Amino acid sequence: MNSVSKEVELPGAFLLGAGAVASRIVGMNAELMPLVLTEAEGRPAVNGSYWSSINPADGQCLQEKYSDKFSDCNFGLLANLYACEGKPGQVIEVRAKRRTGAESLVGALRKTLEAHYPDKSLALGGTFVIQKGKAKIHIMPREFPVCPLHTNDDVNSWLKHFEVSAPLICQSVLVSRDPGLDLRVEHTHCFSHHGEGGHYYIDTTPDTVEYLGYFMPAEFVYRIDRPQETHVIGRE
Incomplete structure (x- = not known):
């Protein structure tokens, strides 16, 4: 890093x-x-x-x-x-309760930006806390798979999925639209002070979930070590 x-x-x-x-x-x-x-x-x-x-x-x-x-x-x-730079400054505060749609908080933010600015590529980074409720996460197995994973179903079968409890501290990077850099458009991991954490998908308690987050728009997007051959498997 x-x-x-x-x-x-x-x-x-x-x-x-x-x-x-x-x-x-x-x-x-x-x-x-x-x-x-x-x-x-x-x-x-x-x-x-x-x-x-x-x-x-x-x-x-x-x-x-x-x-x-x-x-x-x-x-x-x-x-x-x-x-x-890690300095104090203005941020975007997001407060949300009770999920009514099929999107996660991150997916809803990203798709709202994409719909509002269809001709632009906007990136946000930040931290949000799941204050109440539970969430679905995955953790990779300790060993690499012995056979190639050719489909999303292959990937999901290999990963280990868990339901974890609030409070969860989530770190997220999202881009409203890939500007042609072969980006993963959203990626969020979470940790906690009670020993649970991993790759965040979505809350599993839509009626009771509560979120509080702080985000900053990015001025630049950098793509480091872009692969010559790519795929879209395992990006959801």
Whole structure:
């Protein structure tokens, strides 16, 4: 993540978002909730990230502080990150209760922006809290699959799904419309102080759910290490 901050021309940036742990370092797959103040001249990085894996003892969610075991700020596979200076400023506050549609909070925000600005590509990054209710998440198994995953059904069968309880702290990056960079248009991971976290899909208690979030529009979108061959599997 220190390299990413330099690539996006904001050395020393504060980064948040959703990604995967560096499996070569951790020794397995796991979900990563990045919270990193990257290194700057005369100051080391501060890593406050969390990660969630499948507990081999009981097959349940195991959430830990990333920095408790791994002092570096590496990640693997992919990450969708929002970079900022980490200074106070104006933000967009979102308050919502009682979901009435089929979209998650993130999906509703993204599709509203897309409908209102059909000719533009707008990106937001930020944090929201599920204050009440429960949510559906997934966590990748510890081992990579032995066979290729060719369809979304293959991916969903491989992933481990859980229902987790509020309060959940969610970090989200979304883009209203892909501007031709082969982007994942939304990606959200969550963590908690009661040991549950992973890749957020949607709340499972629409009648009682409550959200509070703070977001910032992005000035620039950077695509780092874009693959030459791509697909749309596993992006939902």
